[in-house]
Amino acid sequence: MKIVRFKHTDQINYGILEKNKIKIVEGNVFGSFKIADKFIDFSEAKLLPPCEPSKIVCVGLNYRDHAQEMKDRIPEEPVLFIKPSNAVIGPNDEIIYPQMSKRVDYEAELGVVIKDKIKDLEENQVKEHILGYTCFNDVTARDLQNKDGQWTRAKSFDTFAPIGPVIATDIDPNNLDIQLFLNGELKQNSNTSQLIFSVEKLVSFISKIMTLLPGDVIATGTPSGVGPMEVEDTVEVKIEKIGVLKNTIKK
Template sequence: MKYVRFEKNNEISYGILENEKVTKVEGNIYGEYKATDSLYDLSKVTLLAPCEPSKIVAVGLNYRDHAREMGEPIPAAPKLFIKPSTCVIGPEQKIILPPMSKRVDYEAEIAAVIKKTAKNIAVDEVKEYVLGYTCLNDVTARDLQKADGQWTRAKGFDTFGPIGPWITDEIDANHVDVKLLLNGEQKQHSHTSNFIWKIEELISFISQVMTLLPGDVVTTGTPSGIGPMKPGDCVEVVIEGIGTLRNYAE
């Protein structure tokens, strides 16, 4: 199943995507919903961020190659931080580069969307709590990250959380390719089999710390190859089995 959130005729709805057609649904995609008779061509709707998280919980290092790139040892436990809900944008929307930063980087990531309230769940229970997976760009003001030491400002600007284009439950998220293209040129490429912690381990760990709510996003770290964007750049997160999240820097 592929879940979308979209706008059509000034109305925002959830839908199911199949064969380039979107069926509008009524109800709660995290609980009970039903299909309606409204069917649209994908090209005729505006895709939005596929969920509205209360928070994005992110992991600082989760690819062995990225740890090497940053010159950091493999951490003993996941390094967590939170991106605010106000940073979320959808496919094709603009990433606004803030004047106070001289270097804003892309970070391609695969993210899980939580289906039901999760607290203190075991690793083998996690799949029951995940609606599916999507693409995320963990946009980061790299100079501010280094200057501050902690990451809230660097990761939290408005538009620094592109998510999309949809949520799918049709993949094994621990065994997919993750790429980033900058103006069509590949800059990042790895495979989630290179994770330090699998997605189920991350979500279980996070749930020991904080309650995850329906629609919340857990994003899983980025591969090596991070780099800066400049105004006018086209940035694409491409994940096997999901698709392409495309945004533009401004």
């Protein structure tokens, strides 16, 4: 099942994407809902970010090749940072290149969407508390990250958290091809089987630090091949069984 959040005739709804149609959802996708008989054509809807996270918990250096690329040691525990909710944008929205940065990078990632309020989970409890999975681009002002020595400013600009296009349920998050294309050219190409810490390990670990709320997103890290984007570039995160998250870069 592929869950979408969309706008149609000034109304915002959740729906289920089936080929070129969206079936309307009645109820709460994070709780109890049913799929109505009503549907609209996909072409008539504007896709929005598929969830509204209170926070995005990101994992740094979670692919071995990316840790080597960044000349960092393999972490013994997940390395965490947080992106604010104001950074969230959806499919086909514009990533704004900040004036104070001279290098803005793409980072393709698998996003995990939390289903309900959770705290202190063990790994074997995690699966039932995940709504599904989505594409995520951890946009980063790399020059500011290197300058600051920590990551908050570089990761937190408005529009620096593209999410979408759907939340895919009932898939194995630990064996998905993940790619990034810049202006149609393949730049990142890996599989989530290469994660240092699995999805189950990450959700459990994070839940023992902070309460996670419905719609919160965990960004699981990026593989090797990160690099810069320029104004007017088009960037696409493609993840097997989920879809393609496409955005453009603007001043």
